[in-house]
Amino acid sequence: MVTKDYYSLNEVSQILGKSKETLRRWDRDGKFTAVREPISQYRIYKKEQINDLLKQLSIDYEDTVDNSVKPIKEFKVLELFAGAGGLAVGLEKSGIKCVALNEVDKWACQTLRENRPNWNVLEGDISSFNFTKYNNKVDIVTGGFPCQAFSYAGKKLGFKDARGTLFYEFARVVKEVNPLICIGENVKGLLSHEKGKTIEGMISILDEIGYNVVPVQVLKAINYRVPQKRERVILVGIRKDIDLKYKYPKPHNKIYNLVDALKKGELYDSNVPKSEGSKYPEHKKAVLDLVPQKGYWRNLPIDIQKEYMGKSFYLGGGKTGIARRIGWDEPSLTLTCSPAQKQTERCHPEETRPFTVREYARIQTFPDEWKFLGSVSQQYKQIGNAVPCNLGEEIGYSIIKFLNEYYSNLSKPK
Ligand SMILES: C[S@@+](CC[C@H](N)C(=O)[O-])C[C@H]1O[C@@H](n2cnc3c(N)ncnc32)[C@H](O)[C@@H]1O
Numbered sequence: 001m002v003t004k005d006y007y008s009l010n011e012v013s014q015i016l017g018k019s020k021e022t023l024r025r026w027d028r029d030g031k032f033t034a035v036r037e038p039i040s041q042y043r044i045y046k047k048e049q050i051n052d053l054l055k056q057l058s059i060d061y062e063d064t065v066d067n068s069v070k071p072i073k074e075f076k077v078l079e080l081f082a083g084a085g086g087l088a089v090g091l092e093k094s095g096i097k098c099v100a101l102n103e104v105d106k107w108a109c110q111t112l113r114e115n116r117p118n119w120n121v122l123e124g125d126i127s128s129f130n131f132t133k134y135n136n137k138v139d140i141v142t143g144g145f146p147c148q149a150f151s152y153a154g155k156k157l158g159f160k161d162a163r164g165t166l167f168y169e170f171a172r173v174v175k176e177v178n179p180l181i182c183i184g185e186n187v188k189g190l191l192s193h194e195k196g197k198t199i200e201g202m203i204s205i206l207d208e209i210g211y212n213v214v215p216v217q218v219l220k221a222i223n224y225r226v227p228q229k230r231e232r233v234i235l236v237g238i239r240k241d242i243d244l245k246y247k248y249p250k251p252h253n254k255i256y257n258l259v260d261a262l263k264k265g266e267l268y269d270s271n272v273p274k275s276e277g278s279k280y281p282e283h284k285k286a287v288l289d290l291v292p293q294k295g296y297w298r299n300l301p302i303d304i305q306k307e308y309m310g311k312s313f314y315l316g317g318g319k320t321g322i323a324r325r326i327g328w329d330e331p332s333l334t335l336t337c338s339p340a341q342k343q344t345e346r347c348h349p350e351e352t353r354p355f356t357v358r359e360y361a362r363i364q365t366f367p368d369e370w371k372f373l374g375s376v377s378q379q380y381k382q383i384g385n386a387v388p389c390n391l392g393e394e395i396g397y398s399i400i401k402f403l404n405e406y407y408s409n410l411s412k413p414k
């Protein structure tokens with residue numbers, strides 16, 4: 001990390017290990033722009049710019065952050081809304097044991113059973129299961145409940161008012177199971193849903209059933225060894241009889257890019273395996289052929305921009321995710337449940353096609369051995385829905401730290 005406010009061309013060249021000519025070219029191309037010193041007109045660079053570029057180039061700098069920790073005993077989790085197991089795989093990697101998983105989608109359940117025949121997969125609608133047999137038998141309940149609007153009967157939303165929503169089911173299971181800690185996971189949009197009322201309601205419901213909610217944070221997957229700009233809200237509830245502070249996992253300072261997902265390197269010890277994948281329709285392919293790496297619809301000739309964007313062309317806003325071709329040296333944009341979806345194209349850097357199933361899985365940091373069942377579109381959906389495994393692993397370490405402290409305090413003489 002650099003600390004002075006301004007640096008000369010010469011200094012920046014040494015810091016970044018790039019020639020002065022390269023830096024001048026980057027300045028001319030707008031890739032890394034300098035400001036001019038008012039009197040001499042020499043190029044100078046601001047501290048923040050250099051630090052950002054260092055991060056992007058992943059020259060840093062060694063990654064000095066290590067959240068990993070060993071559990072002092074076997075910690076058990078009940079995972080709700082388990083999907084194809086992104087969070088479950090991550091928690092398992094951190095050292096937490098999955099005692100049961102609930103999921104309604106039959107293909108996602110088949111995926112879970114295929115990869116972990118010993119996992120107890122409870123297939124079906126969550127509302128049809130009673131979880132009291134796990135009462136006081138698991139330490140953690142987790143779940144990425146799909147977000148739905150509540151109807152507000154009174155001033156403050158109570159547990160019963162939320163009936164019929166999947167958050168209610170999440171809270172009901174927490175109440176039945178009585179874990180030490182519960183973790184809900186959701187999209188960042190949850191924070192602004194119904195102008196913040198939804199998240200407030202969730203916090204008050206968890207309070208009512210006996211859990212204090214840790215100040216809510218958005219975790220950026222890129223800070224947790226995931227080559228993707230995905231952001232997730234984490235709602236952590238701590239049972240009220242526990243007087244211990246939960247700490248979110250520390251963000252890493254190394255950022256991984258698409259190249260790290262698809263090629264042999266620090267994240268994977270081989271190039272991405274070949275696999276099935278969907279294709280763009282001919283018209284879309286012809287348009288995306290014209291987009292350079294890291295480019296998007298604005299890089300198209302103006303008449304094609306207008307035609308491709310239709311009404312959205314006139315609506316303003318960056319819309320930088322439309323007709324986007326990801327570059328090797330940047331993290332992918334958030335993957336969606338369908339890779340050829342209109343207005344969220346994430347094209348391969350060199351070939352004009354969506355990412356294949358295995359490329360998708362790597363960008364979500366699933367292990368190559370993890371198989372997905374169902375049609376290709378079912379597989380994309382399962383992967384696109386998942387919590388990236390490496391993010392799940394880091395969340396797992398933060399839980400283990402918390403539980404280690406809890407259990408070691410219990411065994412201390414009073
Ligand atoms: C965001 S995904 C969860 C992803 C998962 N945590 C992972 O990391 O792979 C939400 C999941 O909830 C499941 N789901 C939706 N309604 C459900 C219900 N009523 N009962 C059980 N599961 C349900 C969906 O099928 C979907 O797989």
